[in-house]
Amino acid sequence: MSGLLTPDVCIVGGGSAGLVVASGAAQLGLDVVLIERGPMGGDCLNFGCVPSKALIAAARMAQAQRSGGVFGIAPVEPAVDFGKVMDHVATVIAAIAPNDSVERFEKLGVRVLREEARFVARNELQAGAHRIRSKRIVLATGSRPAVPPVPGLAEVPHFTNETIFANRTLPSHLIVLGGGPIGLEMGQAFRRLGARVTVLEATTCLAKDDPELAAIVVARLRAEGIDVQEKARVATVERTAGGLAAVLETGVRIEGSHLLVATGRAPNVEALDLDTAGIAHDRHGITVDESLRTSNRNVWAIGDCNGRYAFTHMAGHEASLFIRGALFRAPAKLDPGIVPWATYTDPELAQVGLGEREARAKHGDGIKVLRGKFAENDRAQTAHETEGLVKAITDRRGRVLGAGIAGPQAGELIQTWCLAIAGRLKVSTLAGFVPPYPTLGETAKRAAGSYYTGTLFAPRTRGLVRFLARLPVW
Numbered sequence: 001m002s003g004l005l006t007p008d009v010c011i012v013g014g015g016s017a018g019l020v021v022a023s024g025a026a027q028l029g030l031d032v033v034l035i036e037r038g039p040m041g042g043d044c045l046n047f048g049c050v051p052s053k054a055l056i057a058a059a060r061m062a063q064a065q066r067s068g069g070v071f072g073i074a075p076v077e078p079a080v081d082f083g084k085v086m087d088h089v090a091t092v093i094a095a096i097a098p099n100d101s102v103e104r105f106e107k108l109g110v111r112v113l114r115e116e117a118r119f120v121a122r123n124e125l126q127a128g129a130h131r132i133r134s135k136r137i138v139l140a141t142g143s144r145p146a147v148p149p150v151p152g153l154a155e156v157p158h159f160t161n162e163t164i165f166a167n168r169t170l171p172s173h174l175i176v177l178g179g180g181p182i183g184l185e186m187g188q189a190f191r192r193l194g195a196r197v198t199v200l201e202a203t204t205c206l207a208k209d210d211p212e213l214a215a216i217v218v219a220r221l222r223a224e225g226i227d228v229q230e231k232a233r234v235a236t237v238e239r240t241a242g243g244l245a246a247v248l249e250t251g252v253r254i255e256g257s258h259l260l261v262a263t264g265r266a267p268n269v270e271a272l273d274l275d276t277a278g279i280a281h282d283r284h285g286i287t288v289d290e291s292l293r294t295s296n297r298n299v300w301a302i303g304d305c306n307g308r309y310a311f312t313h314m315a316g317h318e319a320s321l322f323i324r325g326a327l328f329r330a331p332a333k334l335d336p337g338i339v340p341w342a343t344y345t346d347p348e349l350a351q352v353g354l355g356e357r358e359a360r361a362k363h364g365d366g367i368k369v370l371r372g373k374f375a376e377n378d379r380a381q382t383a384h385e386t387e388g389l390v391k392a393i394t395d396r397r398g399r400v401l402g403a404g405i406a407g408p409q410a411g412e413l414i415q416t417w418c419l420a421i422a423g424r425l426k427v428s429t430l431a432g433f434v435p436p437y438p439t440l441g442e443t444a445k446r447a448a449g450s451y452y453t454g455t456l457f458a459p460r461t462r463g464l465v466r467f468l469a470r471l472p473v474w
Contacts, residue, residue: 003129003130003131004130004131004132004133005033005111005130005131005132005133006031006132006133006134007030007031007032007033007111007132007134008025008030008031008032008134008135008136009021009022009025009030009031009032009033009134009136009137009138009327010032010033010034010035010125010132010134010136010137010138011032011033011034011035011137011138011140012035012036012117012125012137012138012139012140012141012272013035013036013042013138013139013140013141013142013268013303013305014034014035014036014038014040014041014042014100014112015041015042015043015044015045015140015142015303015315016041016042016044016303016312016315016316016319017138017140017142017302017303017304017315017316017318017319018034018036018042018138018140018302018303018319019034019040019041019042019100019105020315020316020319020320020323021138021140021302021319021322021323022034022105022108022110023105023108023110024319024320024323024327025323025327026105026108026109026110027108028323028327030327031111032109032110032111033110033111033112033113033132033134034105034110034111034112034113035112035113035115035116035117035125035127035132036112036113036114037114037115037116037117040097040100040101040102040105041096041097041100042100042142043142043143043144043161043162043304044312044315045093045096045097045100046093047161047162047165048161048312049312050092050093050096051089051092051093051165052161052165052182052185052186052189052344053344054088054089054092054093055085055089055165055186055189056185056188056189056344056346058085058088058089058189058193059188059189059190059191059192059193060192060346061078062078062080062192062193062194063192063224063346065077065078066078070384071384078194080170080193080194082168082169082170082193082194083168085193086165086167086168089165102114113127113128113130115127115128115130116128116271117132117271117272118271118272118273118276119272119273119274119276119277119279120273120276121133121276121277122276122277122278122296122298123135123137123277123296123298123299125137134298135298136298136300136326136327137298137299137300138299138300138301138302138322139269139272139286139294139299139300139301139302139305140301140302140303140305140315140319141267141268141269141272141303141304141305142267142268142303142304142305143265143266143267143268143285143304143305143310144162144265144266144268145160145161145162145261145262145263145264145265145266146263146264146265146266147160147261147263148177148261148263150177150234150235150236150237151235151236151237152236152237152238153237153261155239156237156238156239156244156259157244157259158237158244158258158259158260158261159258159259159260159261160260160261160262161182161186161262164186164260167258170190170193170194170195171190171195171256171257171258172195172196172257173195173196173197173198173243173255173256173257173258174187174190174195174196174197174198174256174257174258174259174260175197175198175200175244175246175254175256175258175259175260176197176198176199176200176259176260176262177200177234177246177259177260177261177262177263178199178200178201178261178262178263178264179199179200179201179204179205179206179218179228179230180201180205180206180207180208180262180263180264181206181341181343181344182262183199183201183260183262183263184199184205184206184217184218184221184343184345185343185344185345186260186262187199187221187226187228187260188221188224188226188345188346191221191224191225191226192224196225196256197225197226197227198226198227198229198254198256199221199226199227199228199229200229200232200234200246200248200254201228201229201230201231201232202231202232202233202234203230203231204230204231205217205218205228205230206218206343206349209343209349209351209355209404210351210355210356210357210391210404212356212389212391213349213351213389213391213404213405213406214349214406216347216349216387216388216389216406216407217343217345217347217349217406220345220346220347220387221345232248232250232252233248233249234246234247234248234249235247235248235249237259240255242255242257243255243256243257243258243259244256244257244258244259246259265304265310266283267281267284267285267286267304267305267306267307268304268305269281269285269286269305274286277296277299278295278296279294279295279296279299279301280294280295284307285301285304285305285306285307285308286301286305286306286307287306288300288301288306288308290333290334291321291325291332291333291334292306292318292321292322292325292334300322300326302315302318302319302321302322303315303318303319306318308334309339309341311339311341313340314339318334321333321334337353337354337421338352338353338418338421338422339352339353340352340414340415340418342410342411342414344411346408347385347387347388347406347407347408347410348405348406348407348408348409348410348411349404349405349406349410350404350405350410350411350413350414351402351403351404351405351414352402352403352404352414352417352418352421353393353400353401353402353403353417353421354393354401354402355393355402355404356369356391356393358402359393359401359402363395363396363401366395366396367393367394367395367396367401368393368394368395368396368398368451369391369392369393370390370391370392370393370394370427370447370448370450370451371389371390371391371392371447371450372389372390372443372444372446372447372450373386373388373389373390374386374387374388374389374390374407374408374440374443375387376446377438377440377442377443377446378437378438378442379438379439379440379442380407380408380440380443382438383408385407385408387407388405388406388407388408388410389405389406389407390403390404390405390407390413390443390444390446390447391403391404391405391447392404392417392427392447392448394426394427394451397426398426398427398428398451399424399425399426399427400417400420400421400425400426400427400430401421402417402421403417403420403421403447405417405443407440407443408440409440412440413440413441413443413444416430416441416444417444427448427451428448428451430444430445430447430448431445431448431449431451431452433445
């Protein structure tokens with residue numbers, strides 16, 4: 001059926017952000033139209049978080065077979081059936097897919113249109129034979145891999161995160177362009193599954209993360225045999241008889257069998273005809289204010305397409321801000337200070353709030369840097385996972401400004417610090433809580449407790465304690 005639709009909320013994009021809005025609005029009793037031109041679930045389910053973590057899990061199992069010697073278990077080189085590894089990845093996607101399916105959302109009362117949408121007026125969209133007019137339009141169109149304009153790259157077959165999970169042949173030598181989270185996660189996974197891997201990064205690997213913590217991750221990858229080259233700018237890419245060659249600006253030539261391009265993301269906005277709706281945008285994405293509203297007061301942009309945070313968890317958070325602000329008319333503004341992110345290498349790397357560089361730029365010398373080593377944690381010792389560091393930043397009053405962790409389960413452990421920052425807690429709260437023993441969670445308490453070490457064991461305090469010890473017991 002075609003014609004004019006006038007829903008309370010119209011959403012363009014069936015990824016993480018759009019689905020949260022659709023589900024919430026429909027369950028609140030509103031008339032909702034959801035438009036999605038591609039697979040439901042978006043990048044996260046089909047090409048991003050879910051398949052990559054499934055592949056990483058398989059790679060970790062392979063690596064465990066090589067690493068048993070320290071436990072008295074003879075190490076063996078695993079026999080990897082790469083086709084079955086990719087079957088595992090597909091199975092995981094299929095298990096989660098029903099949560100994001102058309103059928104589920106139609107049962108919630110959402111009208112789903114499998115079409116491409118574009119604006120034909122300030123508050124009207126065309127999607128196939130349907131015209132949709134709404135006072136509340138939510139753009140949640142996500143992002144796609146950004147392929148750099150390297151000469152020859154367009155003529156050479158290459159993977160991106162959208163295509164690599166369909167591959168069923170283990171590369172003999174995978175060249176990865178980009179030393180960010182995707183490049184390093186995939187590089188380590190493929191190395192552990194048996195491929196030779198070279199990572200070429202034009203600047204510095206994990207450049208958005210704390211350098212001290214990023215160095216721990218890069219060192220591990222190199223120790224596992226990955227050739228990580230920083231400040232390696234690719235001048236050209238060429239076909240070869242065995243695959244391809246990346247030629248660096250220095251003249252160094254690196255030949256491989258397969259190429260993965262992991263050099264960032266670009267917003268999906270071209271097909272929307274944003275100018276027709278008076279929506280400001282640039283190459284980074286759709287311009288929004290702190291409430292995620294665009295220059296058109298009837299339109300909001302959430303998730304990757306606004307160019308702020310290309311994280312699935314932030315897409316969901318921004319969706320909840322739209323529901324709170326636009327539907328309940330309650331105060332709802334994006335707070336950049338509470339945004340966490342994680343890289344799922346081994347060891348993992350996770351951060352929230354301000355890093356040391358940002359904190360010094362904002363607060364000068366009025367900060368304190370706290371550290372807790374995994375080597376000082378008993379649970380880490382039992383598992384021989386002592387490589388890593390917890391690093392927290394406080395202001396002069398002890399309020400937590402940020403934290404970063406490079407170590408086992410960093411993505412889980414950072415959540416304590418996320419809560420501290422969101423709740424504007426002081427470090428005394430983290431130093432005073434009682435974690436069970438032995439757990440990796442004790443690293444938070446140890447790092448927080450180091451805030452008081454200088455004062456607690458200073459000569460003046462020692463003298464006071466000696467004086468009090470001479471007094472009668474009370």
